[in-house]
Amino acid sequence: MSFIEARDLVKTYTPRGAPVVRALDGLSLSVPRGTVTALLGPNGAGKTTAVKVLTTLIAADSGTATIDGIDVATDGGDIRRMIGVSGQYAAVDENLTGFENLDMVGRLYHLGAKASRARAKELIELFDLTEAQNRPVKGFSGGMRRRIDLAGALVTDPQVLFLDEPTTGLDPRSRIGMWDIITRLVAGGTTVLLTTQYLEEADQLADDIAVIDHGKVIAQGTSDELKSSIGGQRIELTLVSEDDTSAAIEILRAVASSELEVSSDRRTIAVSVVHGPAALKAVLTGVEERNIRLHDAGMQRPSLDDVFLQLTGHAATIDDESKKAS
Amino acid sequence: MTTTTTSLRPVAARPPSFGSWFSDGWITTRRNLIKIKRVPDILVFTTLQPIMFVLLFSYVYAGSINIPGSSYTEFIMAGIFAQTVVFGSTYSGSAMAQDLKEGIIDRFRTLPMSPSAVLIGRTNGDLLINAISMVVMIGTGLIVGWRIKSSPLEAIAAIALLLLFAYAFSWVMAFIGMSVRSPEVINNVSFLVLFPLTFISNAFVPSNNRPTPLRIFAEYNPVSALVQAARELFGNVPPGTPVGDTWLQQNPIPTVLIGIVVLLVVFVPLSIWKFGRVSTR
Numbered sequence: 297m298s299f300i301e302a303r304d305l306v307k308t309y310t311p312r313g314a315p316v317v318r319a320l321d322g323l324s325l326s327v328p329r330g331t332v333t334a335l336l337g338p339n340g341a342g343k344t345t346a347v348k349v350l351t352t353l354i355a356a357d358s359g360t361a362t363i364d365g366i367d368v369a370t371d372g373g374d375i376r377r378m379i380g381v382s383g384q385y386a387a388v389d390e391n392l393t394g395f396e397n398l399d400m401v402g403r404l405y406h407l408g409a410k411a412s413r414a415r416a417k418e419l420i421e422l423f424d425l426t427e428a429q430n431r432p433v434k435g436f437s438g439g440m441r442r443r444i445d446l447a448g449a450l451v452t453d454p455q456v457l458f459l460d461e462p463t464t465g466l467d468p469r470s471r472i473g474m475w476d477i478i479t480r481l482v483a484g485g486t487t488v489l490l491t492t493q494y495l496e497e498a499d500q501l502a503d504d505i506a507v508i509d510h511g512k513v514i515a516q517g518t519s520d521e522l523k524s525s526i527g528g529q530r531i532e533l534t535l536v537s538e539d540d541t542s543a544a545i546e547i548l549r550a551v552a553s554s555e556l557e558v559s560s561d562r563r564t565i566a567v568s569v570v571h572g573p574a575a576l577k578a579v580l581t582g583v584e585e586r587n588i589r590l591h592d593a594g595m596q597r598p599s600l601d602d603v604f605l606q607l608t609g610h611a612a613t614i615d616d617e618s619k620k621a622s
Numbered sequence: 623m624t625t626t627t628t629s630l631r632p633v634a635a636r637p638p639s640f641g642s643w644f645s646d647g648w649i650t651t652r653r654n655l656i657k658i659k660r661v662p663d664i665l666v667f668t669t670l671q672p673i674m675f676v677l678l679f680s681y682v683y684a685g686s687i688n689i690p691g692s693s694y695t696e697f698i699m700a701g702i703f704a705q706t707v708v709f710g711s712t713y714s715g716s717a718m719a720q721d722l723k724e725g726i727i728d729r730f731r732t733l734p735m736s737p738s739a740v741l742i743g744r745t746n747g748d749l750l751i752n753a754i755s756m757v758v759m760i761g762t763g764l765i766v767g768w769r770i771k772s773s774p775l776e777a778i779a780a781i782a783l784l785l786l787f788a789y790a791f792s793w794v795m796a797f798i799g800m801s802v803r804s805p806e807v808i809n810n811v812s813f814l815v816l817f818p819l820t821f822i823s824n825a826f827v828p829s830n831n832r833p834t835p836l837r838i839f840a841e842y843n844p845v846s847a848l849v850q851a852a853r854e855l856f857g858n859v860p861p862g863t864p865v866g867d868t869w870l871q872q873n874p875i876p877t878v879l880i881g882i883v884v885l886l887v888v889f890v891p892l893s894i895w896k897f898g899r900v901s902t903r
Binding site for chain 2: 374390
């Protein structure tokens with residue numbers, strides 16, 4: 297049995313005056329010890345709900361979940377001693393300083409006053425917050441808040457670390473800083489379950505990616521496995537002139553394993569193919585025969601974006617802004 | 623970043639022991655004390671508001687309201703005490719709602735701490751604020767001519783009764799705060815509930831001249847019992863002062879004690895139960 301094991305978790309909500317939401321709809325997940333697994337999915341896919349069930353914050357309606365064989369529903373107290381949780385919102389006290397926050401968390405883990413202070417100091421240094429340690433968190437930047445929140449999850453050196461969207465809302469520089477910290481953490485062998493809506497983040501940090509949509513894990517594997525699971529490669533041609541578009545489409549259609557994608561200026565055409573090298577050769581031969589002039593011709597393996605699109609029929613990153621705009 | 627690897631010493635969390643509710647409760651109380659220290663508005667408001675009420679009622683109304691057998695200042699002080707500490711207990715409601723909104727409750731709930739600790743810390747915070755308010759109000763009252771006409775022991779009992787009632791009420795508000803989940807809503811709700819509760823009572827005027835429904839409400843109103851109990855214990859019920867004739871008004875001290883016990887017996891377990899189920903969003 298894997299270290300973290302979830303079986304058929306179901307959690308429904310009934311928002312006031314709205315139909316029932318199945319936040320988790322039979323979610324199953326396995327996370328081996330010492331690995332980093334990313335739960336990848338768009339907003340509302342059920343990522344945070346899954347983390348809340350696993351961290352004892354909410355009870356599932358049905359299904360089971362265990363960490364190291366311990367049931368999260370019945371032995372919450374034991375679970376809480378072995379996990380560290382860092383959420384989407386930096387869950388720290390605004391009025392307390394960075395040091396006071398970490399010290400308080402240590403004491404609530406019952407480490408004792410002396411050990412809590414020592415640990416808080418150690419974490420402050422590790423997370424490069426020395427200058428800010430005696431300022432109330434209120435004045436911290438977004439990146440600093442996330443760092444102090446993550447530090448709070450590490451007060452006891454947990455066996456499992458849950459990171460719920462650790463970089464959502466951070467600027468690119470802070471995001472890379474967080475990635476750096478997480479990468480170094482997992483080098484020490486901590487089991488990590490992180491959720492993210494950023495494909496790049498899952499690709500960068502995780503050994504294993506579980507793609508989640510509508511409350512279910514719809515695929516799980518390494519980044520490479522997922523990419524090859526949708527099969528083949530992608531060929532893209534960029535033409536010099538629009539006049540050649542129909543000829544190019546004809547050539548590409550002959551090798552296509554998917555619908556053709558034509559850019560709005562009708563000069564870039566892309567398609568998925570099954571046998572990449574052979575298809576590319578055929579395409580280039582056809583292009584030469586018909587004297588089509590090219591700016592660019594290329595073949596690439598699918599991105600996680602393509603995987604996501606293929607698996608779910610919609611794009612992965614649906615951020616709040618585009619939701620509002622649509 | 624100065625370090626290149628994470629070389630954290632292994633530290634093991636310990637399970638909560640029998641006394642954890644006490645030590646964890648103290649740790650979260652300290653969190654609220656730091657907040658009182660760092661957010662001066664809280665302290666300024668808790669001291670200025672009672673001063674304002676004492677001055678307003680004793681100077682603005684004292685000339686126009688005639689209390690048979692007593693002076694208005696003597697009559698009103700217990701009412702202001704009760705109103706202030708009951709309103710003071712609403713901090714627990716808005717603070718729990720705020721903590722829930724900000725996500726720190728999720729943090730606490732994933733720690734192996736005693737499930738009552740956050741609530742104990744929160745209600746203790748209210749208790750401290752109310753204690754400060756009491757000191758300020760008593761001082762202001764003495765300046766405007768109010769006098770304690772009982773023994774020091776009875777006066778201490780009056781203060782204890784007021785603070786205990788408000789403490790029990792803090793648990794009610796904490797429960798409501800976790801149920802309503804919005805700090806703004808909780809403030810409006812407390813206004814809507816607490817203004818009638820304190821004004822349709824014997825706190826500011828005797829209830830015997832009111833229309834019957836209001837008089838009945840006032841005589842069974844727990845705030846009336848609290849006010850009457852405080853009045854008696856401070857020796858502020860000279861002969862002739864109107865007192866309601868229900869059992870509750872005739873025996874205000876046992877009434878308040880029973881009320882405190884009932885509120886605590888119901889709302890302490892209920893709030894702890896609720897705390898174990900709430901989460902951000």
